[in-house]
Amino acid sequence: MNPLVSAIERHVELSPKEREAVESLREAPLVRVPARQTTLSEGDNPRVVRLLSQGWAYRFKDLPDGRRQIVGLLLPGDFFDLGVRLVDEMDHSIAALTPIAYHAIPPETIDRLAREYPRIADAFARHEHVSTSIHREWLLNLGRRNAFERLAHLFLEIFMRLRASGSARERECDCPLTQNDLADATGVTSVHLNRTMQELRREGLVELKSKRLFIRDYDRLTQVAMFNPNYLQIGRETRHLAQ
Template identity: 50%
Template structure:
């Protein structure tokens, strides 16, 4: 008999989906029936999936940080999305015959692999769960639009401020932010690749945020000193996250 999702594996996902619409205990139990193989492990700076792969499973991240990225033949890379605990690494990816991006582990990560057919059978029986998952996919698309706006129009200070507030909101939604602080286990190089900045420019921007009393960053811990000011700097509007449903 195949193992199923554990309570600890379900909790971040259930908290996240519950931000979009009320879910019942039966929805949690339905998620708990999803069969998986053993928990998969990936080391930091390793790939979970490569562009060109034939995707056959749905991956649910349960710990660590991963990313979606695109790269060029000369090695330049753009991170186009962060995956946090409770996130599916592309929920509907299995409908593709070929993966058009890569998924990389930024830190050591743990994740489940779920078979699409069984996943579909479970959500077909739980309409509230299906609608919450559709909201989750809409939010993912909204995040992509905000990132595109940041790269195209926001200044380096504005785009980094926006990313920090967004990460805080997403981590808070799954219980991984305390007060206005959270673990930021990724490197400055990762932040530069996500914001379209050189490493030098990224470092200067972080120093500016520190001087302005907006953040404190030490030993992979980020504390937002003044959340309202940081939101104003970023011109942050949380409507695209739909957490107030």
């Protein structure tokens, strides 16, 4: 299934005509980017709406001394930024975590789709609301949870987002993040991250191997992370399936 269709149908049930309209976005040029390459840099004019079709990407901010903070993950079906008309330049950078492919969609196409199909416009708005909700949760993660809780929470968020899109099964999913990536996402040093990862493994909560995440004890991990998936807006049925 088109990952965007899957993402939108978490919010609204599309009619055949609406589904066809969403599918038409894949007619936009497909751009491929190798892993670890920056796709958009802070200060760039984004110009087009980018819809991630394959692979993982991440948003990040760099300090002048080279320190990096990952501020968000992009998964298939995510837009890099629906509001390109509202900004003259990027306030952060986006890089490919794995090899990625995205559709470069003219903003006029998004505007036309929103005008012709109000329910799709509502779904786009909800998509952006979820992105904002995730940023708020990451802020809470960095500001109030300790390293053990942060990492547990991040793993659960990844699993739940992939589970909602049908890309995770039972208690495992892809996780191509390296320990350095995880450190940059949770705001700790790589040494501290390594110790925290070992502690999670010793506690029998999670295991990360061969770029796969295995959740060994979902209930305890949820308790440790104080994880409430309501900010992801994935619906009660999907939450139940993940438990």
